[in-house]
Amino acid sequence: MLFKVEMKVNLPHGMPAEVAAEIKAREKAYAQELQNQGKWRHLWRVAGSYANVSIFDVADNTELQELISALPLFPYMDISVAPLCRHPSSIHEDDS
Numbered sequence: 866m867l868f869k870v871e872m873k874v875n876l877p878h879g880m881p882a883e884v885a886a887e888i889k890a891r892e893k894a895y896a897q898e899l900q901n902q903g904k905w906r907h908l909w910r911v912a913g914s915y916a917n918v919s920i921f922d923v924a925d926n927t928e929l930q931e932l933i934s935a936l937p938l939f940p941y942m943d944i945s946v947a948p949l950c951r952h953p954s955s956i957h958e959d960d961s
């Protein structure tokens with residue numbers, strides 16, 4: 866199942882820089898692991914914002930919840946999720 870996931874990062878202003886850097890490093894490693902597994906298909910920065918738009922390819926809602934809630938930045942993000950299905954006008958046969 867494909868899901869569009871929008872994540873907006875809101876780190877506390879008082880968070881020490883080294884703590885933020887350590888969380889971001891763990892976030893990057895985890896995100897790249899999921900991309901290598903094919904579960905995090907797209908990861909795009911929203912220009913001008915500390916936010917991303919992502920496409921996840923997972924078995925079901927439960928797997929998505931497990932993956933997202935394990936993100937190191939999870940406590941500091943506003944996240945919205947939308948399920949996707951194939952558009953009838955799409956020419957890309959792998960859109961499923």
Ligand SMILES: O=C(O)CC1=CCC(=O)O1
Pocket residue numbers: 872874892893894896915916917938
């Ligand atoms: O910077 C972000 O948008 C949050 C994030 C998600 C995966 C990652 O490496 O950073």
